[in-house]
Amino acid sequence: MIYFDNSATTKVAPEVLQTYDTVSQKIWGNPSSLHSWGENAWNLLEQARQQIADLFHVKPSEIIFTSGGSEGDNWVIKGTAMAKHRFGKHIITTSVEHAAVRNPTQQLKDLGFDITYLPVDKEGRINPADVKAAIRPDTILVSIMAVNNEIGTIQPIKEVGEILKDYPNIHYHVDAVQAIGKGLDDLVFSDRVDFATFSGHKFHAPRGTGFVFVRSGRKLAPLVAGGGQERTLRSGTENTPGDVAMARAIRLVKENEAAAVKREQAIKERIYDHISKFDHVHMISGRDKGFAPHILCFAIEGVRGETIVHAFEDQNIFISTTSACSSKKHSEAGTLAAMKVPDNIATSAVRISLGDQNTLEEADQFNKVFDQLYAGFKKIIE
Ligand SMILES: Cc1ncc(COP(=O)(O)O)c(C=O)c1O
Structure with missing residues (x-):
């Protein structure tokens, strides 16, 4: 998992x-x-x-x-x-x-x-x-x-x-x-x-x-x-x-903070650099400066956020739509609306959020699963 x-x-x-x-x-x-x-x-x-x-x-x-x-x-x-x-x-x-x-x-x-x-x-x-x-x-x-x-x-x-x-x-x-x-x-x-x-x-x-x-x-x-x-x-x-x-x-947390921040940033970058190459992917979080190391929000245009979450869940990977609090109520994502992200992208947004127990191997596994799922999504989108 x-x-x-x-x-x-x-x-x-x-x-x-x-x-x-x-x-x-x-x-x-x-x-x-x-x-x-x-x-x-x-x-x-x-x-x-x-x-x-x-x-x-x-x-x-x-x-x-x-x-x-x-x-x-x-x-x-x-x-x-x-x-x-x-x-x-x-x-x-x-x-x-x-x-x-x-x-x-x-x-x-x-x-x-x-x-x-x-x-x-x-x-x-x-x-x-x-x-x-x-x-x-x-x-x-x-x-x-x-x-x-x-x-x-x-x-x-x-x-x-x-x-x-x-x-x-x-x-x-x-x-x-x-x-x-x-x-x-x-x-x-x-x-x-x-x-x-x-x-x-x-x-x-x-x-x-x-x-x-x-x-x-x-x-x-x-x-x-x-x-x-x-x-x-x-x-x-x-x-x-x-x-x-x-x-x-x-x-x-404090004992491990420096190492955890470094590792989370490295995991985030590894995923960011991999998925941002795909045509229908919109990166919503920034990669580094001005953004926290543990949160990465992106959208796959044409696929609903819930669909993406459940597709990953089927592969035993747990991510979320943009906020756990709003996800069950299907409310509009507050932050994305305030940023004027168009609706069709906002409804396709998901969030990865990292903790100090995550590893680079998990990032590689995520990327591999992403490739498989994206190939399936592409058939729906195009
Ligand atoms: C930025 C922010 N503020 C407040 C809260 C609410 O915290 P709690 O779940 O402890 O009530 C959350 C929870 O996700 C949060 O992310």
Whole structure:
């Protein structure tokens, strides 16, 4: 089996599962309990927070555990709206965000907020000058993803940060769900970024884990209010086994990051260079500069994306249409529509997404299967 759908989710790493299991069985107290059984769990949770903070060179108090990417994105967007609505109701985001950002902004729109969705160029990238032009006295938040989940475009996070230095009251949020372990920390944690969202299941940690980086001094209203856990910012009994396991997963990601980025880029190039030679193939992701190493989106004009996915599946190779979230609902691919990719190509688009367990041999195997399938598709197309 070749699993090329790592942007949808990843397999929990055995060491990470081991940690989860050990903590669940041995240190299962409630971290908020006053007794020593609770204190042990508290200490472990804080140790995990410290480890994560150290790996990203931030303060432990700036790491707030959540259940994943959707919660993190919703929290920063709605938490900013709740905390700052008296100062303004204008939010700037992009037309290529994941639904976890797009839909909360739509909900706020229904409540009377004004949302600017920035356009993108043909590589799916915003122009920082458009951010500057969109800023108004009532702007409270700018939310921009680091890496697009459908085609892998890296957004100009630092350049936008430079612009926002002149507007210190505006919250700056980065959806970094697809950026972890891809050599992009200097961008995600650049000095003007206030909030960054992460999701554990994208990097071999269990489902239902994640965290938000919240820069000291920045205020968000809690989305989940209750017993006051996570310094009142995110209530609910802490997921100690999940959070400790996630810290271990991050440690593994960081230990292997340089080699993984190199290998994923090499795999991507090998596939890109092979399939881009075919007449009906449209490459939608860029090959290297400005694109993440792990995502490759392409279309075979005249063949529906679903057909391509299932044809590969029959050969035991797992890829996806452009986003796992939209693929089952058959919704239009948001990013490709924003890039003005014609419909007949957008509906033929598929995504390969790599992880640190993929190999160059798998790329060769993919290319071989591609040749066979393309020969069959050609008969339908021509
Ligand atoms: C860019 C981006 N943001 C947010 C999410 C949502 O994350 P989660 O599945 O952890 O809710 C995803 C998931 O694919 C994503 O790719």
